[in-house]
Amino acid sequence: MNKFMAKIVVLIFALVLLSPFVVNAVRGVMGSSATAIDLVLPESGECVKDKEYMRANHMDILKEARVKTVRDGVRIKDYSLKNCQTCHTNRDEFCDRCHNYVGVKPECFECHHFPTSKERKERCEGN
Amino acid sequence: MERRDFLKLGGIVAAAGAVAPASSLLYASKVESKNGNKYGMVIDLTKCDGCGECVSACRTANNVATFPDEKINNHLLRIAHVKSKFPNSQEQAIPLMCMHCDNPPCVHVCPVKASFVRKDGIVLIDKHRCIGCRYCMVACPYKARSFVFKHHEGSSNPEVPKTMHGVVEKCEFCVSRVDHGQLPVCVETCKKGVMSFGNLNDKDSQVSRLITSGRVHRVREDLHLGAKVYYLGL
Numbered sequence: 001m002n003k004f005m006a007k008i009v010v011l012i013f014a015l016v017l018l019s020p021f022v023v024n025a026v027r028g029v030m031g032s033s034a035t036a037i038d039l040v041l042p043e044s045g046e047c048v049k050d051k052e053y054m055r056a057n058h059m060d061i062l063k064e065a066r067v068k069t070v071r072d073g074v075r076i077k078d079y080s081l082k083n084c085q086t087c088h089t090n091r092d093e094f095c096d097r098c099h100n101y102v103g104v105k106p107e108c109f110e111c112h113h114f115p116t117s118k119e120r121k122e123r124c125e126g127n
Numbered sequence: 128m129e130r131r132d133f134l135k136l137g138g139i140v141a142a143a144g145a146v147a148p149a150s151s152l153l154y155a156s157k158v159e160s161k162n163g164n165k166y167g168m169v170i171d172l173t174k175c176d177g178c179g180e181c182v183s184a185c186r187t188a189n190n191v192a193t194f195p196d197e198k199i200n201n202h203l204l205r206i207a208h209v210k211s212k213f214p215n216s217q218e219q220a221i222p223l224m225c226m227h228c229d230n231p232p233c234v235h236v237c238p239v240k241a242s243f244v245r246k247d248g249i250v251l252i253d254k255h256r257c258i259g260c261r262y263c264m265v266a267c268p269y270k271a272r273s274f275v276f277k278h279h280e281g282s283s284n285p286e287v288p289k290t291m292h293g294v295v296e297k298c299e300f301c302v303s304r305v306d307h308g309q310l311p312v313c314v315e316t317c318k319k320g321v322m323s324f325g326n327l328n329d330k331d332s333q334v335s336r337l338i339t340s341g342r343v344h345r346v347r348e349d350l351h352l353g354a355k356v357y358y359l360g361l
Contacts, residue, residue: 070255073247
């Protein structure tokens with residue numbers, strides 16, 4: 001009886017240990033959208049550089065443009081944070097959603113004005 | 128591979144690494160800012176009555192927050208009311224701001240090189256870099272700099288970034304406006320024409336002509352800091 005109990009305990013332990021793998025495997029088979037994030041893309045679909053490049057390097061572009069702007073006063077409109085807003089009108093549905101997903105906390109928006117969809121709506125109603 | 132060959136190869140790789148230029152993402156050719164300009168301001172105190180319109184315009188345009196606690200309210204531009212000790216002397220209003228020195232003590236003391244002088248002579252703070260140590264505030268003889276103590280929501284002028292709490296702020300001659308060919312807000316607001324802003328290197332500019340008239344003074348000229356804000360009738 002003791003041996004039987006030990007077997008059951010080992011089995012339960014193994015199940016608990018493997019449960020995350022099992023759950024993920026089942027999710028994968030079911031085709032769940034656990035990995036995809038729902039971003040609201042602008043209508044025009046054209047950015048200053050191609051999509052893949054921007055996805056990987058937009059932070060470096062912004063950083064370099066920042067240094068050039070602050071230190072040398074060279075203001076190139078294409079690479080400014082202000083220019084992003086012309087197409088990406090809703091910060092919360094595009095920038096924030098992805099930043100939250102990958103777990104980064106850029107501090108750009110603490111000072112630089114980049115309206116969320118809610119703020120934009122409020123302003124439109126105000127006018 | 129022999130030891131000798133290995134060392135040779137190592138040398139070549141190191142040399143190549145040293146010679147290879149730092150790659151730039153955006154700027155293929157080195158873009159220079161407008162050279163040869165040196166911005167300055169002349170303030171005609173005989174016209175100023177201290178109405179304070181420039182101060183409020185400055186605060187709105189540069190997202191300077193107003194707190195109920197007067198102690199932590201910052202002023203990029205402020206108006207001092209001065210009265211001399213002679214009998215029957217009248218009170219004089221003097222707009223004071225960052226003097227944008229040629230040889231600024233605030234820049235020398237900054238431990239992280241956040242403060243710097245731009246090529247056109249405007250003294251700036253890289254607020255991304257500032258650690259809020261406030262050495263510059265101690266160093267500045269004009270008390271032109273102030274520390275943002277508290278977080279504030281919203282911005283009165285979304286065109287310009289506001290200053291985060293924990294960072295030093297000061298008058299920047301409205302750089303973004305100047306870069307786009309506009310005048311600083313205080314100059315534009317003043318209807319009495321007290322302030323004039325322009326290129327000191329250009330001999331025909333209004334500021335240069337006022338300075339060469341010989342009646343201008345600077346605040347604390349004895350410090351030899353090369354301030355670029357001049358006063359008429361000081």
